[in-house]
Amino acid sequence: MNGTEGINFYVPMSNKTGLVRSPFEYPQYYLAEPWKYRIVCCYIFFLISTGLPINLLTLLVTFKHKKLRQKLNLAVADLFMACFGFTVTFYTAWNGYFVFGPTGCAVEGFFATLGGQVALWSLVVLAIERYIVVCKPMGNFRFSSSHAMMGIAFTWVMALSCAAPPLFGWARGYIPEGMQCSCGPDYYTHNPDYHNESYVLYMFVIHFIIPVVVIFFSYGRLICKVREAAAQQQESATTQKAEKEVTRMVILMVLGFMMAWTPYAVVAFWIFTNKGADFNATFMAAPAFFSKSSSLYNPIIYVLMNKQFRNCMITTICCGKNPFGDDDVSSTVSQSKTEVSSVSSSQVSPA
Numbered sequence: 001m002n003g004t005e006g007i008n009f010y011v012p013m014s015n016k017t018g019l020v021r022s023p024f025e026y027p028q029y030y031l032a033e034p035w036k037y038r039i040v041c042c043y044i045f046f047l048i049s050t051g052l053p054i055n056l057l058t059l060l061v062t063f064k065h066k067k068l069r070q071k072l073n074l075a076v077a078d079l080f081m082a083c084f085g086f087t088v089t090f091y092t093a094w095n096g097y098f099v100f101g102p103t104g105c106a107v108e109g110f111f112a113t114l115g116g117q118v119a120l121w122s123l124v125v126l127a128i129e130r131y132i133v134v135c136k137p138m139g140n141f142r143f144s145s146s147h148a149m150m151g152i153a154f155t156w157v158m159a160l161s162c163a164a165p166p167l168f169g170w171a172r173g174y175i176p177e178g179m180q181c182s183c184g185p186d187y188y189t190h191n192p193d194y195h196n197e198s199y200v201l202y203m204f205v206i207h208f209i210i211p212v213v214v215i216f217f218s219y220g221r222l223i224c225k226v227r228e229a230a231a232q233q234q235e236s237a238t239t240q241k242a243e244k245e246v247t248r249m250v251i252l253m254v255l256g257f258m259m260a261w262t263p264y265a266v267v268a269f270w271i272f273t274n275k276g277a278d279f280n281a282t283f284m285a286a287p288a289f290f291s292k293s294s295s296l297y298n299p300i301i302y303v304l305m306n307k308q309f310r311n312c313m314i315t316t317i318c319c320g321k322n323p324f325g326d327d328d329v330s331s332t333v334s335q336s337k338t339e340v341s342s343v344s345s346s347q348v349s350p351a
Helices: 035-065 064-096 101-135 145-163 195-230 236-271 281-291 294-305 307-317 326-340
Strands: 174-177 181-187
Touching: 035 064, 035 281, 035 294, 035 307, 064 101, 064 145, 064 181, 064 294, 064 326, 101 145, 101 174, 101 181, 101 195, 101 236, 101 294, 101 307, 145 195, 174 281, 181 281, 195 236, 236 281
Parallel strands: none
Antiparallel strands: 174 181
């Protein structure tokens, strides 16, 4: 084996070197130079300084404007990652090892996994909702607030079913990964007593592959339907425009999530299927840290793609006034009415 396994850690370096120490007790500068840990600190500080205020502002805007509360679930998930993941990682990277011990590692790994999974399953529910609204496989079915609550409950149940098992004995638990200053599930070791392999397979199939397939199927059908409706002029121009704008925004959210998390999933699966293989600590650390950037994508996409949300955010920041004039306000109100009347998800979408 080209790594060193401890009771609650796996360091990607053989102990034949005599350098390996517990990532809970000693700086891991034998894995990567100190300047690399400082780069991680700068990157995480950027995520904290941008992710926290952006997502807090998103929460404030959604609480003040009821019609925007479809954004609430993803904002809460992103805020979880920023509060319980980024702040911990910044401090541990500054020290060069996971100073909070195994318990802190479990907490950080749990919330990071939970936030990512809530975001993923929210996108799944959004994709299904968009498919039902636009493709109409169930006729003129309309979503209600009870359906929205069911969608929210579903996302959290599925997220917890992925993040919680390592805390209760299925799999080894959360351990330091990469440069040993952030934590994730144990993809690295094979120990029948912990049932690591069954959990990792469960996680990849149920909590990554199936959601991605559902998302791509839903949007594949949706894009075909939108093109077909446009070609046949079955709906009014305003309705088509509203549906296209909502669909475009959600597709960008999906692409942002996939761009952030796919490298991490691919590298983790490679490590899982090549246990004992020699790999550099930064090989796993780079995609793990990059995946954390997903918490910035959604609120930025809201602002860029949704005039209603952008206007509400401006008026919230400017104490109820829009310094950019009334034209944007009126266009926003008009768009809002169009979306509410023609795209039923505008009020009850569970994302």
